[in-house]
Amino acid sequence: MVSRPKSSFGNWKLKRNIYISFFLFLILGASVLIYLNQREVPIEQVFPGKVWAKPIENLPDLKAVGAPTAKNCGNCHTEIYEEWKRSTHANALSDIQFQSELAKPSSPKWICLNCHIPVQNQRETIITGLKNGDYFRPIEIVNPSFNPEMKAEGVTCASCHVRVDSETKESYVIGGTGGTSPPHPVKIDRKQLLSRCYDCHNETYTLNESLVCSFQTGTELIATKSNESCSSCHQPEVRRSFVKPSLNKPIRRSHKHGFIGGGVPKSFELYSDQIRLGYKPGIVLSNIKVENNTVELTLTNTNADHHVTTGDPERFYRLTLTGLNKKGNIVFKEETTIGQEWSWSPSAKKVSDSRIPSGKNFVWTLEQKDPLIESFLFQAVHVRLKDKTSDYMILSSSNLSSPYKEKVEKMKDLYPHSSIIIESIYQLKTKNRKDTPLEELFRRNIQRKGE
Ligand code: HEC
Ligand code: HEC
Ligand code: HEC
Ligand code: HEC
Ligand code: HEC
Structure with a gap:
């Protein structure tokens, strides 16, 4: 038997098939890449267990108060509102240094805002996920409950005091006293109120090589085995009514809301309040x-x-x-x-x-x-x-x-x-x-x- 050489036609067919498979493989690869690059990854998956990765959900109007803005709380809690208004918390968005850092192209703005304006009502958009898990590519939709007045309020009253009841879907106030008679719904949970500070003031996280968050005030306090809470020093006690005098409520143990820290306020005008609201050098x-x-x-x-x-x-x-x-x-x-x-x-x-x-x-x-x-x-x-x-x-x-x-x-x-x-x-x-x-x-x- 003499073997016949393969025709050149057969050879060409094989080559063509190889080219086609290669081409299909390329398209498939590119599609997978495009899919991966555009796919929506949930925030929880990228930052598991991080409270600051998401704002507090949209808060519906509060019974007897209306929109849960600090200004509305201030209609009755006049003195507490005036103190808070002069705090660094109230200035957490308008702070010149914050605005300057926020504007840097390298800032993942939505993350910064989660601690500086922490309630969803304060935000124009809702972030539904991150493209391919990239924190520089948030996927945003319009927030129907955006309240521009509340946005300007920085770490507003509601960041610490208002939540939504998971069953009734209604807003309520978290209080720390009890035995009071507010016109708005209230649940007493002093422990939750006091531990809220840790969500923002105790985080060490390396986002990338040049963005590091390093606040360990909570860990430092725990290490001293002190019985004090952040509020014992930063919200000094004062006896007064919780609300304006015309509401005729009893004098109780209350707390100043100026949240004074290191004695360097955010404007020169605020110096005159530092000592009155509790400043003491460490x-x-x-x-x-x-x-x-x-x-x-x-x-x-x-x-x-x-x-x-x-x-x-x-x-x-x-x-x-x-x-x-x-x-x-x-x-x-x-x-x-x-x-x-x-x-x-x-x-x-x-x-x-x-x-x-x-x-x-x-x-x-x-x-x-x-x-x-x-x-x-x-x-x-x-x-x-x-x-x-x-x-x-x-x-x-x-x-x-x-x-x-x-x-x-x-x-x-x-x-x-x-x-x-x-x-x-x-x-x-x-x-x-x-x-x-x-x-x-x-x-x-x-x-x-x-x-
Ligand atoms: C985990 C919560 C959290 C996140 C996220 C966060 N901050 Fe802050 N930020 C704080 C807290 C708490 C303080 C106050 C710390 C203090 O006074 O010691 C603060 C203070 C600041 C200050 C004032 C510093 C000073 O000395 O007065 C600036 C500016 C600032 N943050 C910018 C940013 C920027 C920009 C981002 C985003 C890249 C960001 N923050 C993200 C919690 C946060
Ligand atoms: C219409 C008046 C009014 C408005 C508006 C109002 N409150 Fe009150 N609140 C009261 C009264 C009255 C009490 C009870 C005072 C008392 O019995 O000594 C109270 C009590 C409280 C308490 C203490 C509850 C406890 O037992 O510890 C907290 C905290 C509180 N309010 C937070 C808020 C916040 C936050 C807002 C805004 C979202 C707000 N309130 C808006 C009238 C008001
Ligand atoms: C939602 C996040 C958040 C929570 C919760 C929070 N803080 Fe802050 N706090 C901030 C931010 C942000 C700043 C700084 C804003 C800036 O400098 O622009 C700040 C500033 C302060 C300062 C002022 C520091 C200074 O020198 O001016 C004190 C004091 C403070 N917080 C105490 C507390 C205490 C006490 C609690 C708990 C009762 C608390 N914070 C809860 C975010 C938070
Ligand atoms: C950073 C968190 C935080 C913010 C912001 C905040 N509070 Fe409080 N508030 C607390 C804590 C913590 C207590 C309880 C202190 C305690 O019982 O030792 C408290 C207590 C109160 C009480 C009970 C009375 C008292 O003085 O103890 C009222 C009323 C109140 N807050 C109203 C407000 C209002 C109104 C605003 C905004 C103008 C506001 N709070 C902003 C943390 C906060
Ligand atoms: C025993 C009182 C005490 C307790 C408890 C306490 N602080 Fe302070 N804190 C101070 C004093 C005093 C200063 C002023 C330090 C200075 O500037 O000399 C201060 C300063 C600060 C500052 C400003 C940063 C600075 O270096 O000036 C922040 C922010 C702060 N405290 C947050 C907290 C938080 C959050 C907690 C709870 C985890 C807490 N503090 C617990 C007394 C206390």
Whole structure:
């Protein structure tokens, strides 16, 4: 037998089939890719167990109140409303620094808004999922219950106090007292109210290499084994009626709602309320010791059951010691800081941390040999925003639109960066120490600019 060679026709057919399969495979591959890229992934799947990944669901009108806006609550809870209105919470959306950071192209805006305007009624759109699980590609539909007035309210009353009953689908108020007679539905759950703070103030999450959220105030508090809650210090007690006098309700144990923190408010106008609404520095200058040629200053975290500074990593204390001669002229000056250092590139990383845990000391020892020194002036400044950061914000203000663009351009004049929180003069000869009263420091803080 002689074998016949395969015809070239058969060869061509085989090649054609290979080409067709390859082509079909390509189309299939591309379709799978397109499908994957466009498919809607539920938010819970991308951020499992994260409370901040979703806003609180749309709240229907509250019986006897109407829309659950802070302004409406304020119709009866007048004093609480006035205090809250001056809090950082009420300014959480209008904050110039927040607006500036939100406008960065690298900000996943909807995530930021989940903590800064946390109720769905405050949002124009509802996010139904993420394209291919990508947090930069949220899928949005129009929110029929959007309330623009409520949007402006930042961390509004309802973020902590109003929820929807899963059976009746009606809104109710969460209270912490009981035995009261409100016209609106109320359920008493003080524990839930008090633990709400942790949802926003206790999160460490690395979104990508340059976006890290690092607030550990809750963990710091738990580590001290303190029995206090965040509210024990940030909502000081006061006896009063919960509502305006004309409603004739009894005097009860109430809580200030100014949520004062580090004593650097969001506008100069708010300085005058800091002490009234409960500001106290976390650190105390517990000792000044001058021996031979060394000065030893001890600062103790006496008043906070968490680290100071806490929360935002940019915060720090700047300590200055100035030596003055007989005439009051400066002959010696040194500075140090207490805070965290982060390096942001190539990726965010904590480099050092000298913050003071609750109850602990920070000892600053300095050498000085100048015989002309007669007294020392010590100052502690709490810095919320560095000059370098606000310079950068001004430079990139073109990302913003009106009115925030104009505000950021003028932010050196509009936005407090820091506050003096301790000042003390120590006379070497008499060992006499004189502390400037906090009220006076805060009157001066209104006039200060920058870091
Ligand atoms: C029409 C008046 C009115 C409006 C509007 C109103 N409240 Fe009240 N609320 C009351 C009265 C009255 C009480 C009971 C005071 C008392 O008995 O001492 C009360 C009690 C409360 C309590 C305490 C309940 C407890 O026992 O701990 C909370 C919390 C509360 N209201 C929150 C809100 C919030 C949040 C809003 C807005 C969404 C709101 N209220 C709107 C009148 C009002
Ligand atoms: C829905 C999220 C959320 C919840 C819940 C929440 N906070 Fe806040 N809080 C914020 C945001 C956001 C800011 C800062 C806003 C800004 O600086 O623009 C803030 C700021 C503060 C500040 C001011 C810090 C300063 O130095 O100005 C204090 C104090 C504070 N919160 C305490 C509390 C306490 C106490 C609770 C619980 C009763 C609580 N927060 C619950 C989001 C929240
Ligand atoms: C960040 C969370 C938060 C926000 C925002 C908030 N509250 Fe409260 N509120 C609390 C907590 C926590 C308590 C209970 C404190 C306790 O019992 O120790 C409370 C208590 C109350 C009470 C009971 C009386 C009292 O003073 O203890 C009323 C009334 C009240 N809040 C009304 C309001 C109103 C009105 C607003 C908005 C103008 C508001 N709250 C905003 C957390 C919040
Ligand atoms: C024993 C009182 C106490 C308790 C409890 C407490 N704080 Fe504070 N907190 C303070 C004091 C005092 C300061 C002011 C620190 C400073 O600036 O010197 C402060 C500052 C802050 C600040 C501003 C950041 C800063 O570094 O100034 C935030 C935010 C804050 N606290 C949140 C919380 C939260 C959230 C909780 C609960 C997890 C809490 N605090 C529990 C006393 C307390
Ligand atoms: C998990 C909740 C949460 C998310 C998400 C969140 N924030 Fe905040 N933000 C807070 C809290 C709480 C504070 C107050 C912390 C403090 O004062 O120590 C705050 C404070 C701030 C401040 C003020 C800092 C200061 O020192 O005054 C800015 C600016 C800010 N956030 C921007 C953003 C941006 C931009 C995003 C999105 C990339 C974002 N936040 C996402 C909770 C959140």
